[in-house]
Amino acid sequence: MWLSTAQGVAVSSSLGGWTNRFTHVMLAPRGEWWTATSCADPGPEMYCDVCTVPEWNASGTVLRVVDFDLDVVRLRNGAAYIRDEDEFAEHQVSYRYPSWVSAKARQTCAWSMEAARRDGDGVEPFASVHRYWLGLINQTEPGSRA
Template sequence: MDTVARPGTPVHVNFTKWDGRQHWQSDGLLLGEDEYGVWVGFSADSEFYRPGKRVTAKRDHTLLFPRDEGWVGRLYDTAPEGLIRYYIDLSSVPVWTSVDVGLEVSMIDFDLDVVERGGQAPYIDDEDEFLDHQRLFGYPDEVVAQVRKDADGLLADVQAGRAPFRQDVVRRWVDALRNLG
């Protein structure tokens, strides 16, 4: 992130699709940066919305935005049986900008997700959507190859428990969110 900001700064998260239409949007608070990227926190009552759908978070969690990689990780410090522990969206590299109320981070969602739920093995989700959108949007071959490679690498990292996909790393940032209040 090239923009200087303090913990607690509002961050608007702006996912779009390849054709520019709005996808998931949300508003969180900047927590800080470490060797893995920029961390943004969301309290249990945060809203996430896209055209035609709105959901409210049920647990405190973080989004991790790596500096130079095409993915965004929704990471929880606990994962009861069946609930999401890690939800990693494959995307373009996040771009940060200053806005009137704080910061905005924008990226293109490339459909594939790496998901781990409490008590279950991690997996790659939305393969069908990725194939459909390759035809619909005409993703360039190099984008398709990079997204596929990144998804496979992230799945291996989650399976192996490599940081930042470890509970001690995530817990530190969820605790930072709780300490902002």
């Protein structure tokens, strides 16, 4: 499922609240251990969170994941890198992740890093589909040229 948030919208999570600095769209795929966020400039082009399979509450109003702190970031110049490996390593110990969870998180991180590096090779949502969805939300923002 694709979700969107416009610039300036109040956002909240279990970590607190903030005002969104830029428009973004997020894909919460079924059955996968990641979410992918595509941001309007000046944000990163793609931000992939390695997490548990996204789950909606019964009313479909709250999306829940456990974020493993491993993130794959692709900048607008195409450079990609893994963020917060140190936090993942610390949390493996402090939260006592089962070995299969750690292995799945690392496997998902490696896959998403490779997909992010291959922009344009047809690996979606990393190739181009995110640009379509981001374009739709940009067209509906006040002051945009639709």
